[in-house]
Amino acid sequence: MPVLPASSWPSPPEGIAAEDLVWAETVTxxxxxxxxxxxxxxxxxxxxxxDACAHVLLYSADRPWERLNAADTVKVFWNAYLGEGHLLLSDQGRVLASVTEDTSGRHDALSGTSTLVRNTERYGDGTPQSATPAGRELFKLAALKNGLGARDIPPSVSFFQGVRISEDGTADFTASAGAGTSVTLRAEQPLTVLIANVPHPLDPRPAYNCGPLDVLAYRAAPTAPGDALWDATPEGRRAFLNTAEHLNTRGSHDRHHHPCGSRRL
Structure with missing residues (x-):
């Protein structure tokens, strides 16, 4: 369960005032x-x-049919390996979130999360109430609590357990970079965020190994013209321009200081 209020979290990130925290919890x-x-x-x-593995899905908060597109996130930037400076795109060519900091470097935008069938084969069970739940089954629960269904769950990206593609096309699991690493995402438009903390589907260890994940969110400002990330690549600049045009036409371009909302039930 999240800490309420979030400002009571005992150790805010360096440089972040406690009163700016809007979400704080540890997900086992x-x-x-x-x-x-x-x-x-x-x-x-x-x-x-x-041992954490944060499988993440992103949706435009009031337009959930616009959602994370892992394929476009990879192909638009000609880079399958997520890290600092990478943009997480929707299928509309707009930026949902940007990766602003990364001390891990062990992530995966290709494999998605675990499934009921796969976990049942590997561990004997994959249902949400079991000791070995599958990521997709947990995503279904999170989706339902936000008015979404199973058909609204696209392939996810995952952080902290890496995969590299070898010359012959094999997906090689590279595991984690160790304890204490972090990754920071910046919401470039209002977002619904779903996170499932489950073992990576390519983790070769026979046991269901997955450690705790700290989740902290705090008020900041979106990427703007003039920021290095805005013009880092031609593709990224186009995606930011698409996002700005969309927000302008909806009259929400400057509404980034509103308090964060929650639909956690």
Missing amino acids: GGNYTHKVLARGTELRLTDLTG
């Missing part, structure tokens, strides 16, 4: 969480033990 292995975040909010995920 085999569990999930979700929240609606205002534009400009920064979301910091921390792998406490080196």
